[in-house]
Amino acid sequence: MxxxxxxxxxxxxxxxxxxxxxxxxxxxxxxxxxxxxxxxxxxxxxxxxxxxxxxxxxxxxxGLVNTHAHSPMTLLRGLGGDLPLLSWLQDVIWPAEARMVARDAGAGMLLGCAEMLRFGVTTSAEMYAHAEAVVEAALHAGSRVLVTPAYFDRPGGDWRADVAAIGRWIDADGLRFGPGERVELGYGPHSAYTLPPEALRSTAEEAALRGALVHIHVAETLAEDVAQREQFGSVPQLLKDTGLLDGRLLAAHAVRLSASDIALLADSGAGVAHCPGSNAKLASGTAPLHALRSASVTVGLGTDGPASNDDLDLWEEARLAMMFARLATGDPMSLTAEEAFLMATSVGAAALGRSDIGSLRPGxxxxxxxxxxxxxxxxxxxxxxxxxxxxxxxxxxxxxxxxxxxxxxxxxxxxxxxVRVDRTAATRAAAEATARVIGAG
CATH class of the missing domain: 2.30.40.10 (Urease, subunit C, domain 1)
Incomplete structure (x- = not known):
């Protein structure tokens, strides 16, 4: 209180x-x-x-605003650290995550919250399964969290049931709830390459009914971009065609974008989560930050998951964003320290569609x-x-x-x-969860 x-x-x-x-x-x-x-x-x-x-x-x-994270992946740090994104996901991460149960995700999230809070990150936009356990851990730690339960179209998954469950949860508890409105709920369709257009269209309709944010990976790798362009024109074009750009949208990564893609994002008011550390580690590429900002797209900073970064330090992302922007443009003024500070705070909040966090102003x-x-x-x-x-x-x-x-x-x-998390106990619980998840492989 x-x-x-x-x-x-x-x-x-x-x-x-x-x-x-x-x-x-x-x-x-x-x-x-x-x-x-x-x-x-x-x-x-x-x-x-x-x-x-x-x-x-x-x-x-x-407090800093982490616009894209999978914080329960504290349990998976270091796994497949030298692989490109798709093989890293398909061969290492997704099989390990399939062995997780709710208490594992909760243990990973609690450790992630403690890490973020000690770095001054008070809000994170989380895309993950076992969302109830993620919320419980965040409330335990005292963090603020925007939870977008992840769903896919793959064996063992049922995106229709997942979309319906998110809607029921929002209808029951409200879009925001908890002490200090610490929790906001949204939709987490993983990506255009893991879901059919029908799922994206259904997500757009359900989210619009509730004014909820849709949080989705967008054009993260070259292989994804080539395949989506051949079939749909581009990922942003598919988002427009399925109605996702008509509502609140957070595009994570947004690495492979054409000028017309950037214009679509700008016209829609979509936010972008820029994740320079993860994109560099996975060799996914460097997002066109200068072009996005020049088009007035709202761009915040994200750490991505702590298995692809491998930490949850948003200050580090700000430094990387400044360095990569300067290297890409040859201009030391392309992203200043003041601008990076805003990306980590108020502009990051705006990318989530929030004006009540990220800045110190009355109200x-x-x-x-x-x-x-x-x-x-x-x-x-x-x-x-x-x-x-x-x-x-x-x-x-x-x-x-x-x-x-x-x-x-x-x-x-x-x-x-x-002060609300016993880090020794949280680390021990996370270690036990990691042993169960990795040891079962």
Whole structure:
């Protein structure tokens, strides 16, 4: 349960479109877990005597938003690490996942939540099976999660039943539920190459009825792209033809895109989850980030699963995104530290169709991260140019200096350690689950 509290910080980065830097700042959090004020101390409303306050010593930012993850795959780290995507999935990952039961996925998710929270990632968009166990683990950890249960058209699968089950769940519990609305439900059709057009069309219709997000892998590899172009024109064209671009859509990876594909995504308002680390490890390619952003497509950052990355550190993805964008364009200004910060926070939230997270503004959930400036990454201090401050944060400090984290105003990490997850016990449970899943092979 959140309690009203006033936070003082030398610097607050609210993640507004102008990448403001608020110095000598105050953030007020109400009993409802939402931000009541974010601004300078001089302009802050008077605080009542009964409201406790906390004086922070570093930088306060919004919680980071991981726009594409399969976090229960903490159990599968390192499996098939030198294989390309399709053989990695078909020969290694899918057989292992077929041996998972709900408690295994829950153990993997709990460990993943603890990892993300300690990195300052407060929200993740999860595509996975055993969705109820995924939700339970996230609520245990105190994380915020957008859960899109995955479904396929393959032996043992029944996408019709899966689509119907998601609809029943949303109708029963609502699109968002849990303390601080920590859980949002959506649809997770795996991809165009694992489902027939009929499944995509049905997904579009059911999601539209409920205003739900559809989270799908899009044009991730060359082999997928060639096959889909021959049959349907392209993956984005198929998404348009089946109605998926008419609603809320999150396109994960979006590596193999033509100019017309990018225009389709831009015209529809679809969000994109850019996963540079996973795409590089699997040799899938580099997404056309500059072209997407130039077309005003909303692009957030995603880690993908911790078996294809192999961690859940979104700060690292931001650094990779900056490096790859600069290499691809030959322009050191193609993605600045300030822009990468927004991709990890407010723009990432917008890619999920959310405006109530990802930025520190009144009315938003108080998902916040306190960055220490006592280490070696801020030797110049905080009384420096704004661009210098963002550079030190995004290029140097990142997850290494996350000290405290709150979700909906509730502390979930204090002095670098999770307060709702016993990490020793969570690691032990995950290790036992990994032994069952891998040992059965």
């Amino acid at each position: 959140s309690t009203a509290r006033r936070y003082f910080a030398p610097v607050v980065l609210p993640a507004d479109p102008g990448t403001s830097v608020i110095r000598d700042a105050i953030v007020d959090v109400g009993q409802d877990g939402r931000i009541a004020y974010c601004g300078t101390s001089a302009a802050a409303p008077p605080a009542t005597d009964d409201v406790p306050h906390t004086r922070l010593t570093g930088i306060l930012t919004p 938003n959930w108080a998902d916040m991260v306190h960055i220490s400036v006592d280490g070696p990454y801020f030797t110049a201090g905080l009384d420096i140019a704004d661009s210098h401050l963002f550079a030190n944060l995004m290029w140097a400090a990142g997850s290494r200096e996350v000290r405290d984290v709150w979700v909906a105003g509730e502390p979930v990490v204090v002095d670098g350690e999770t």
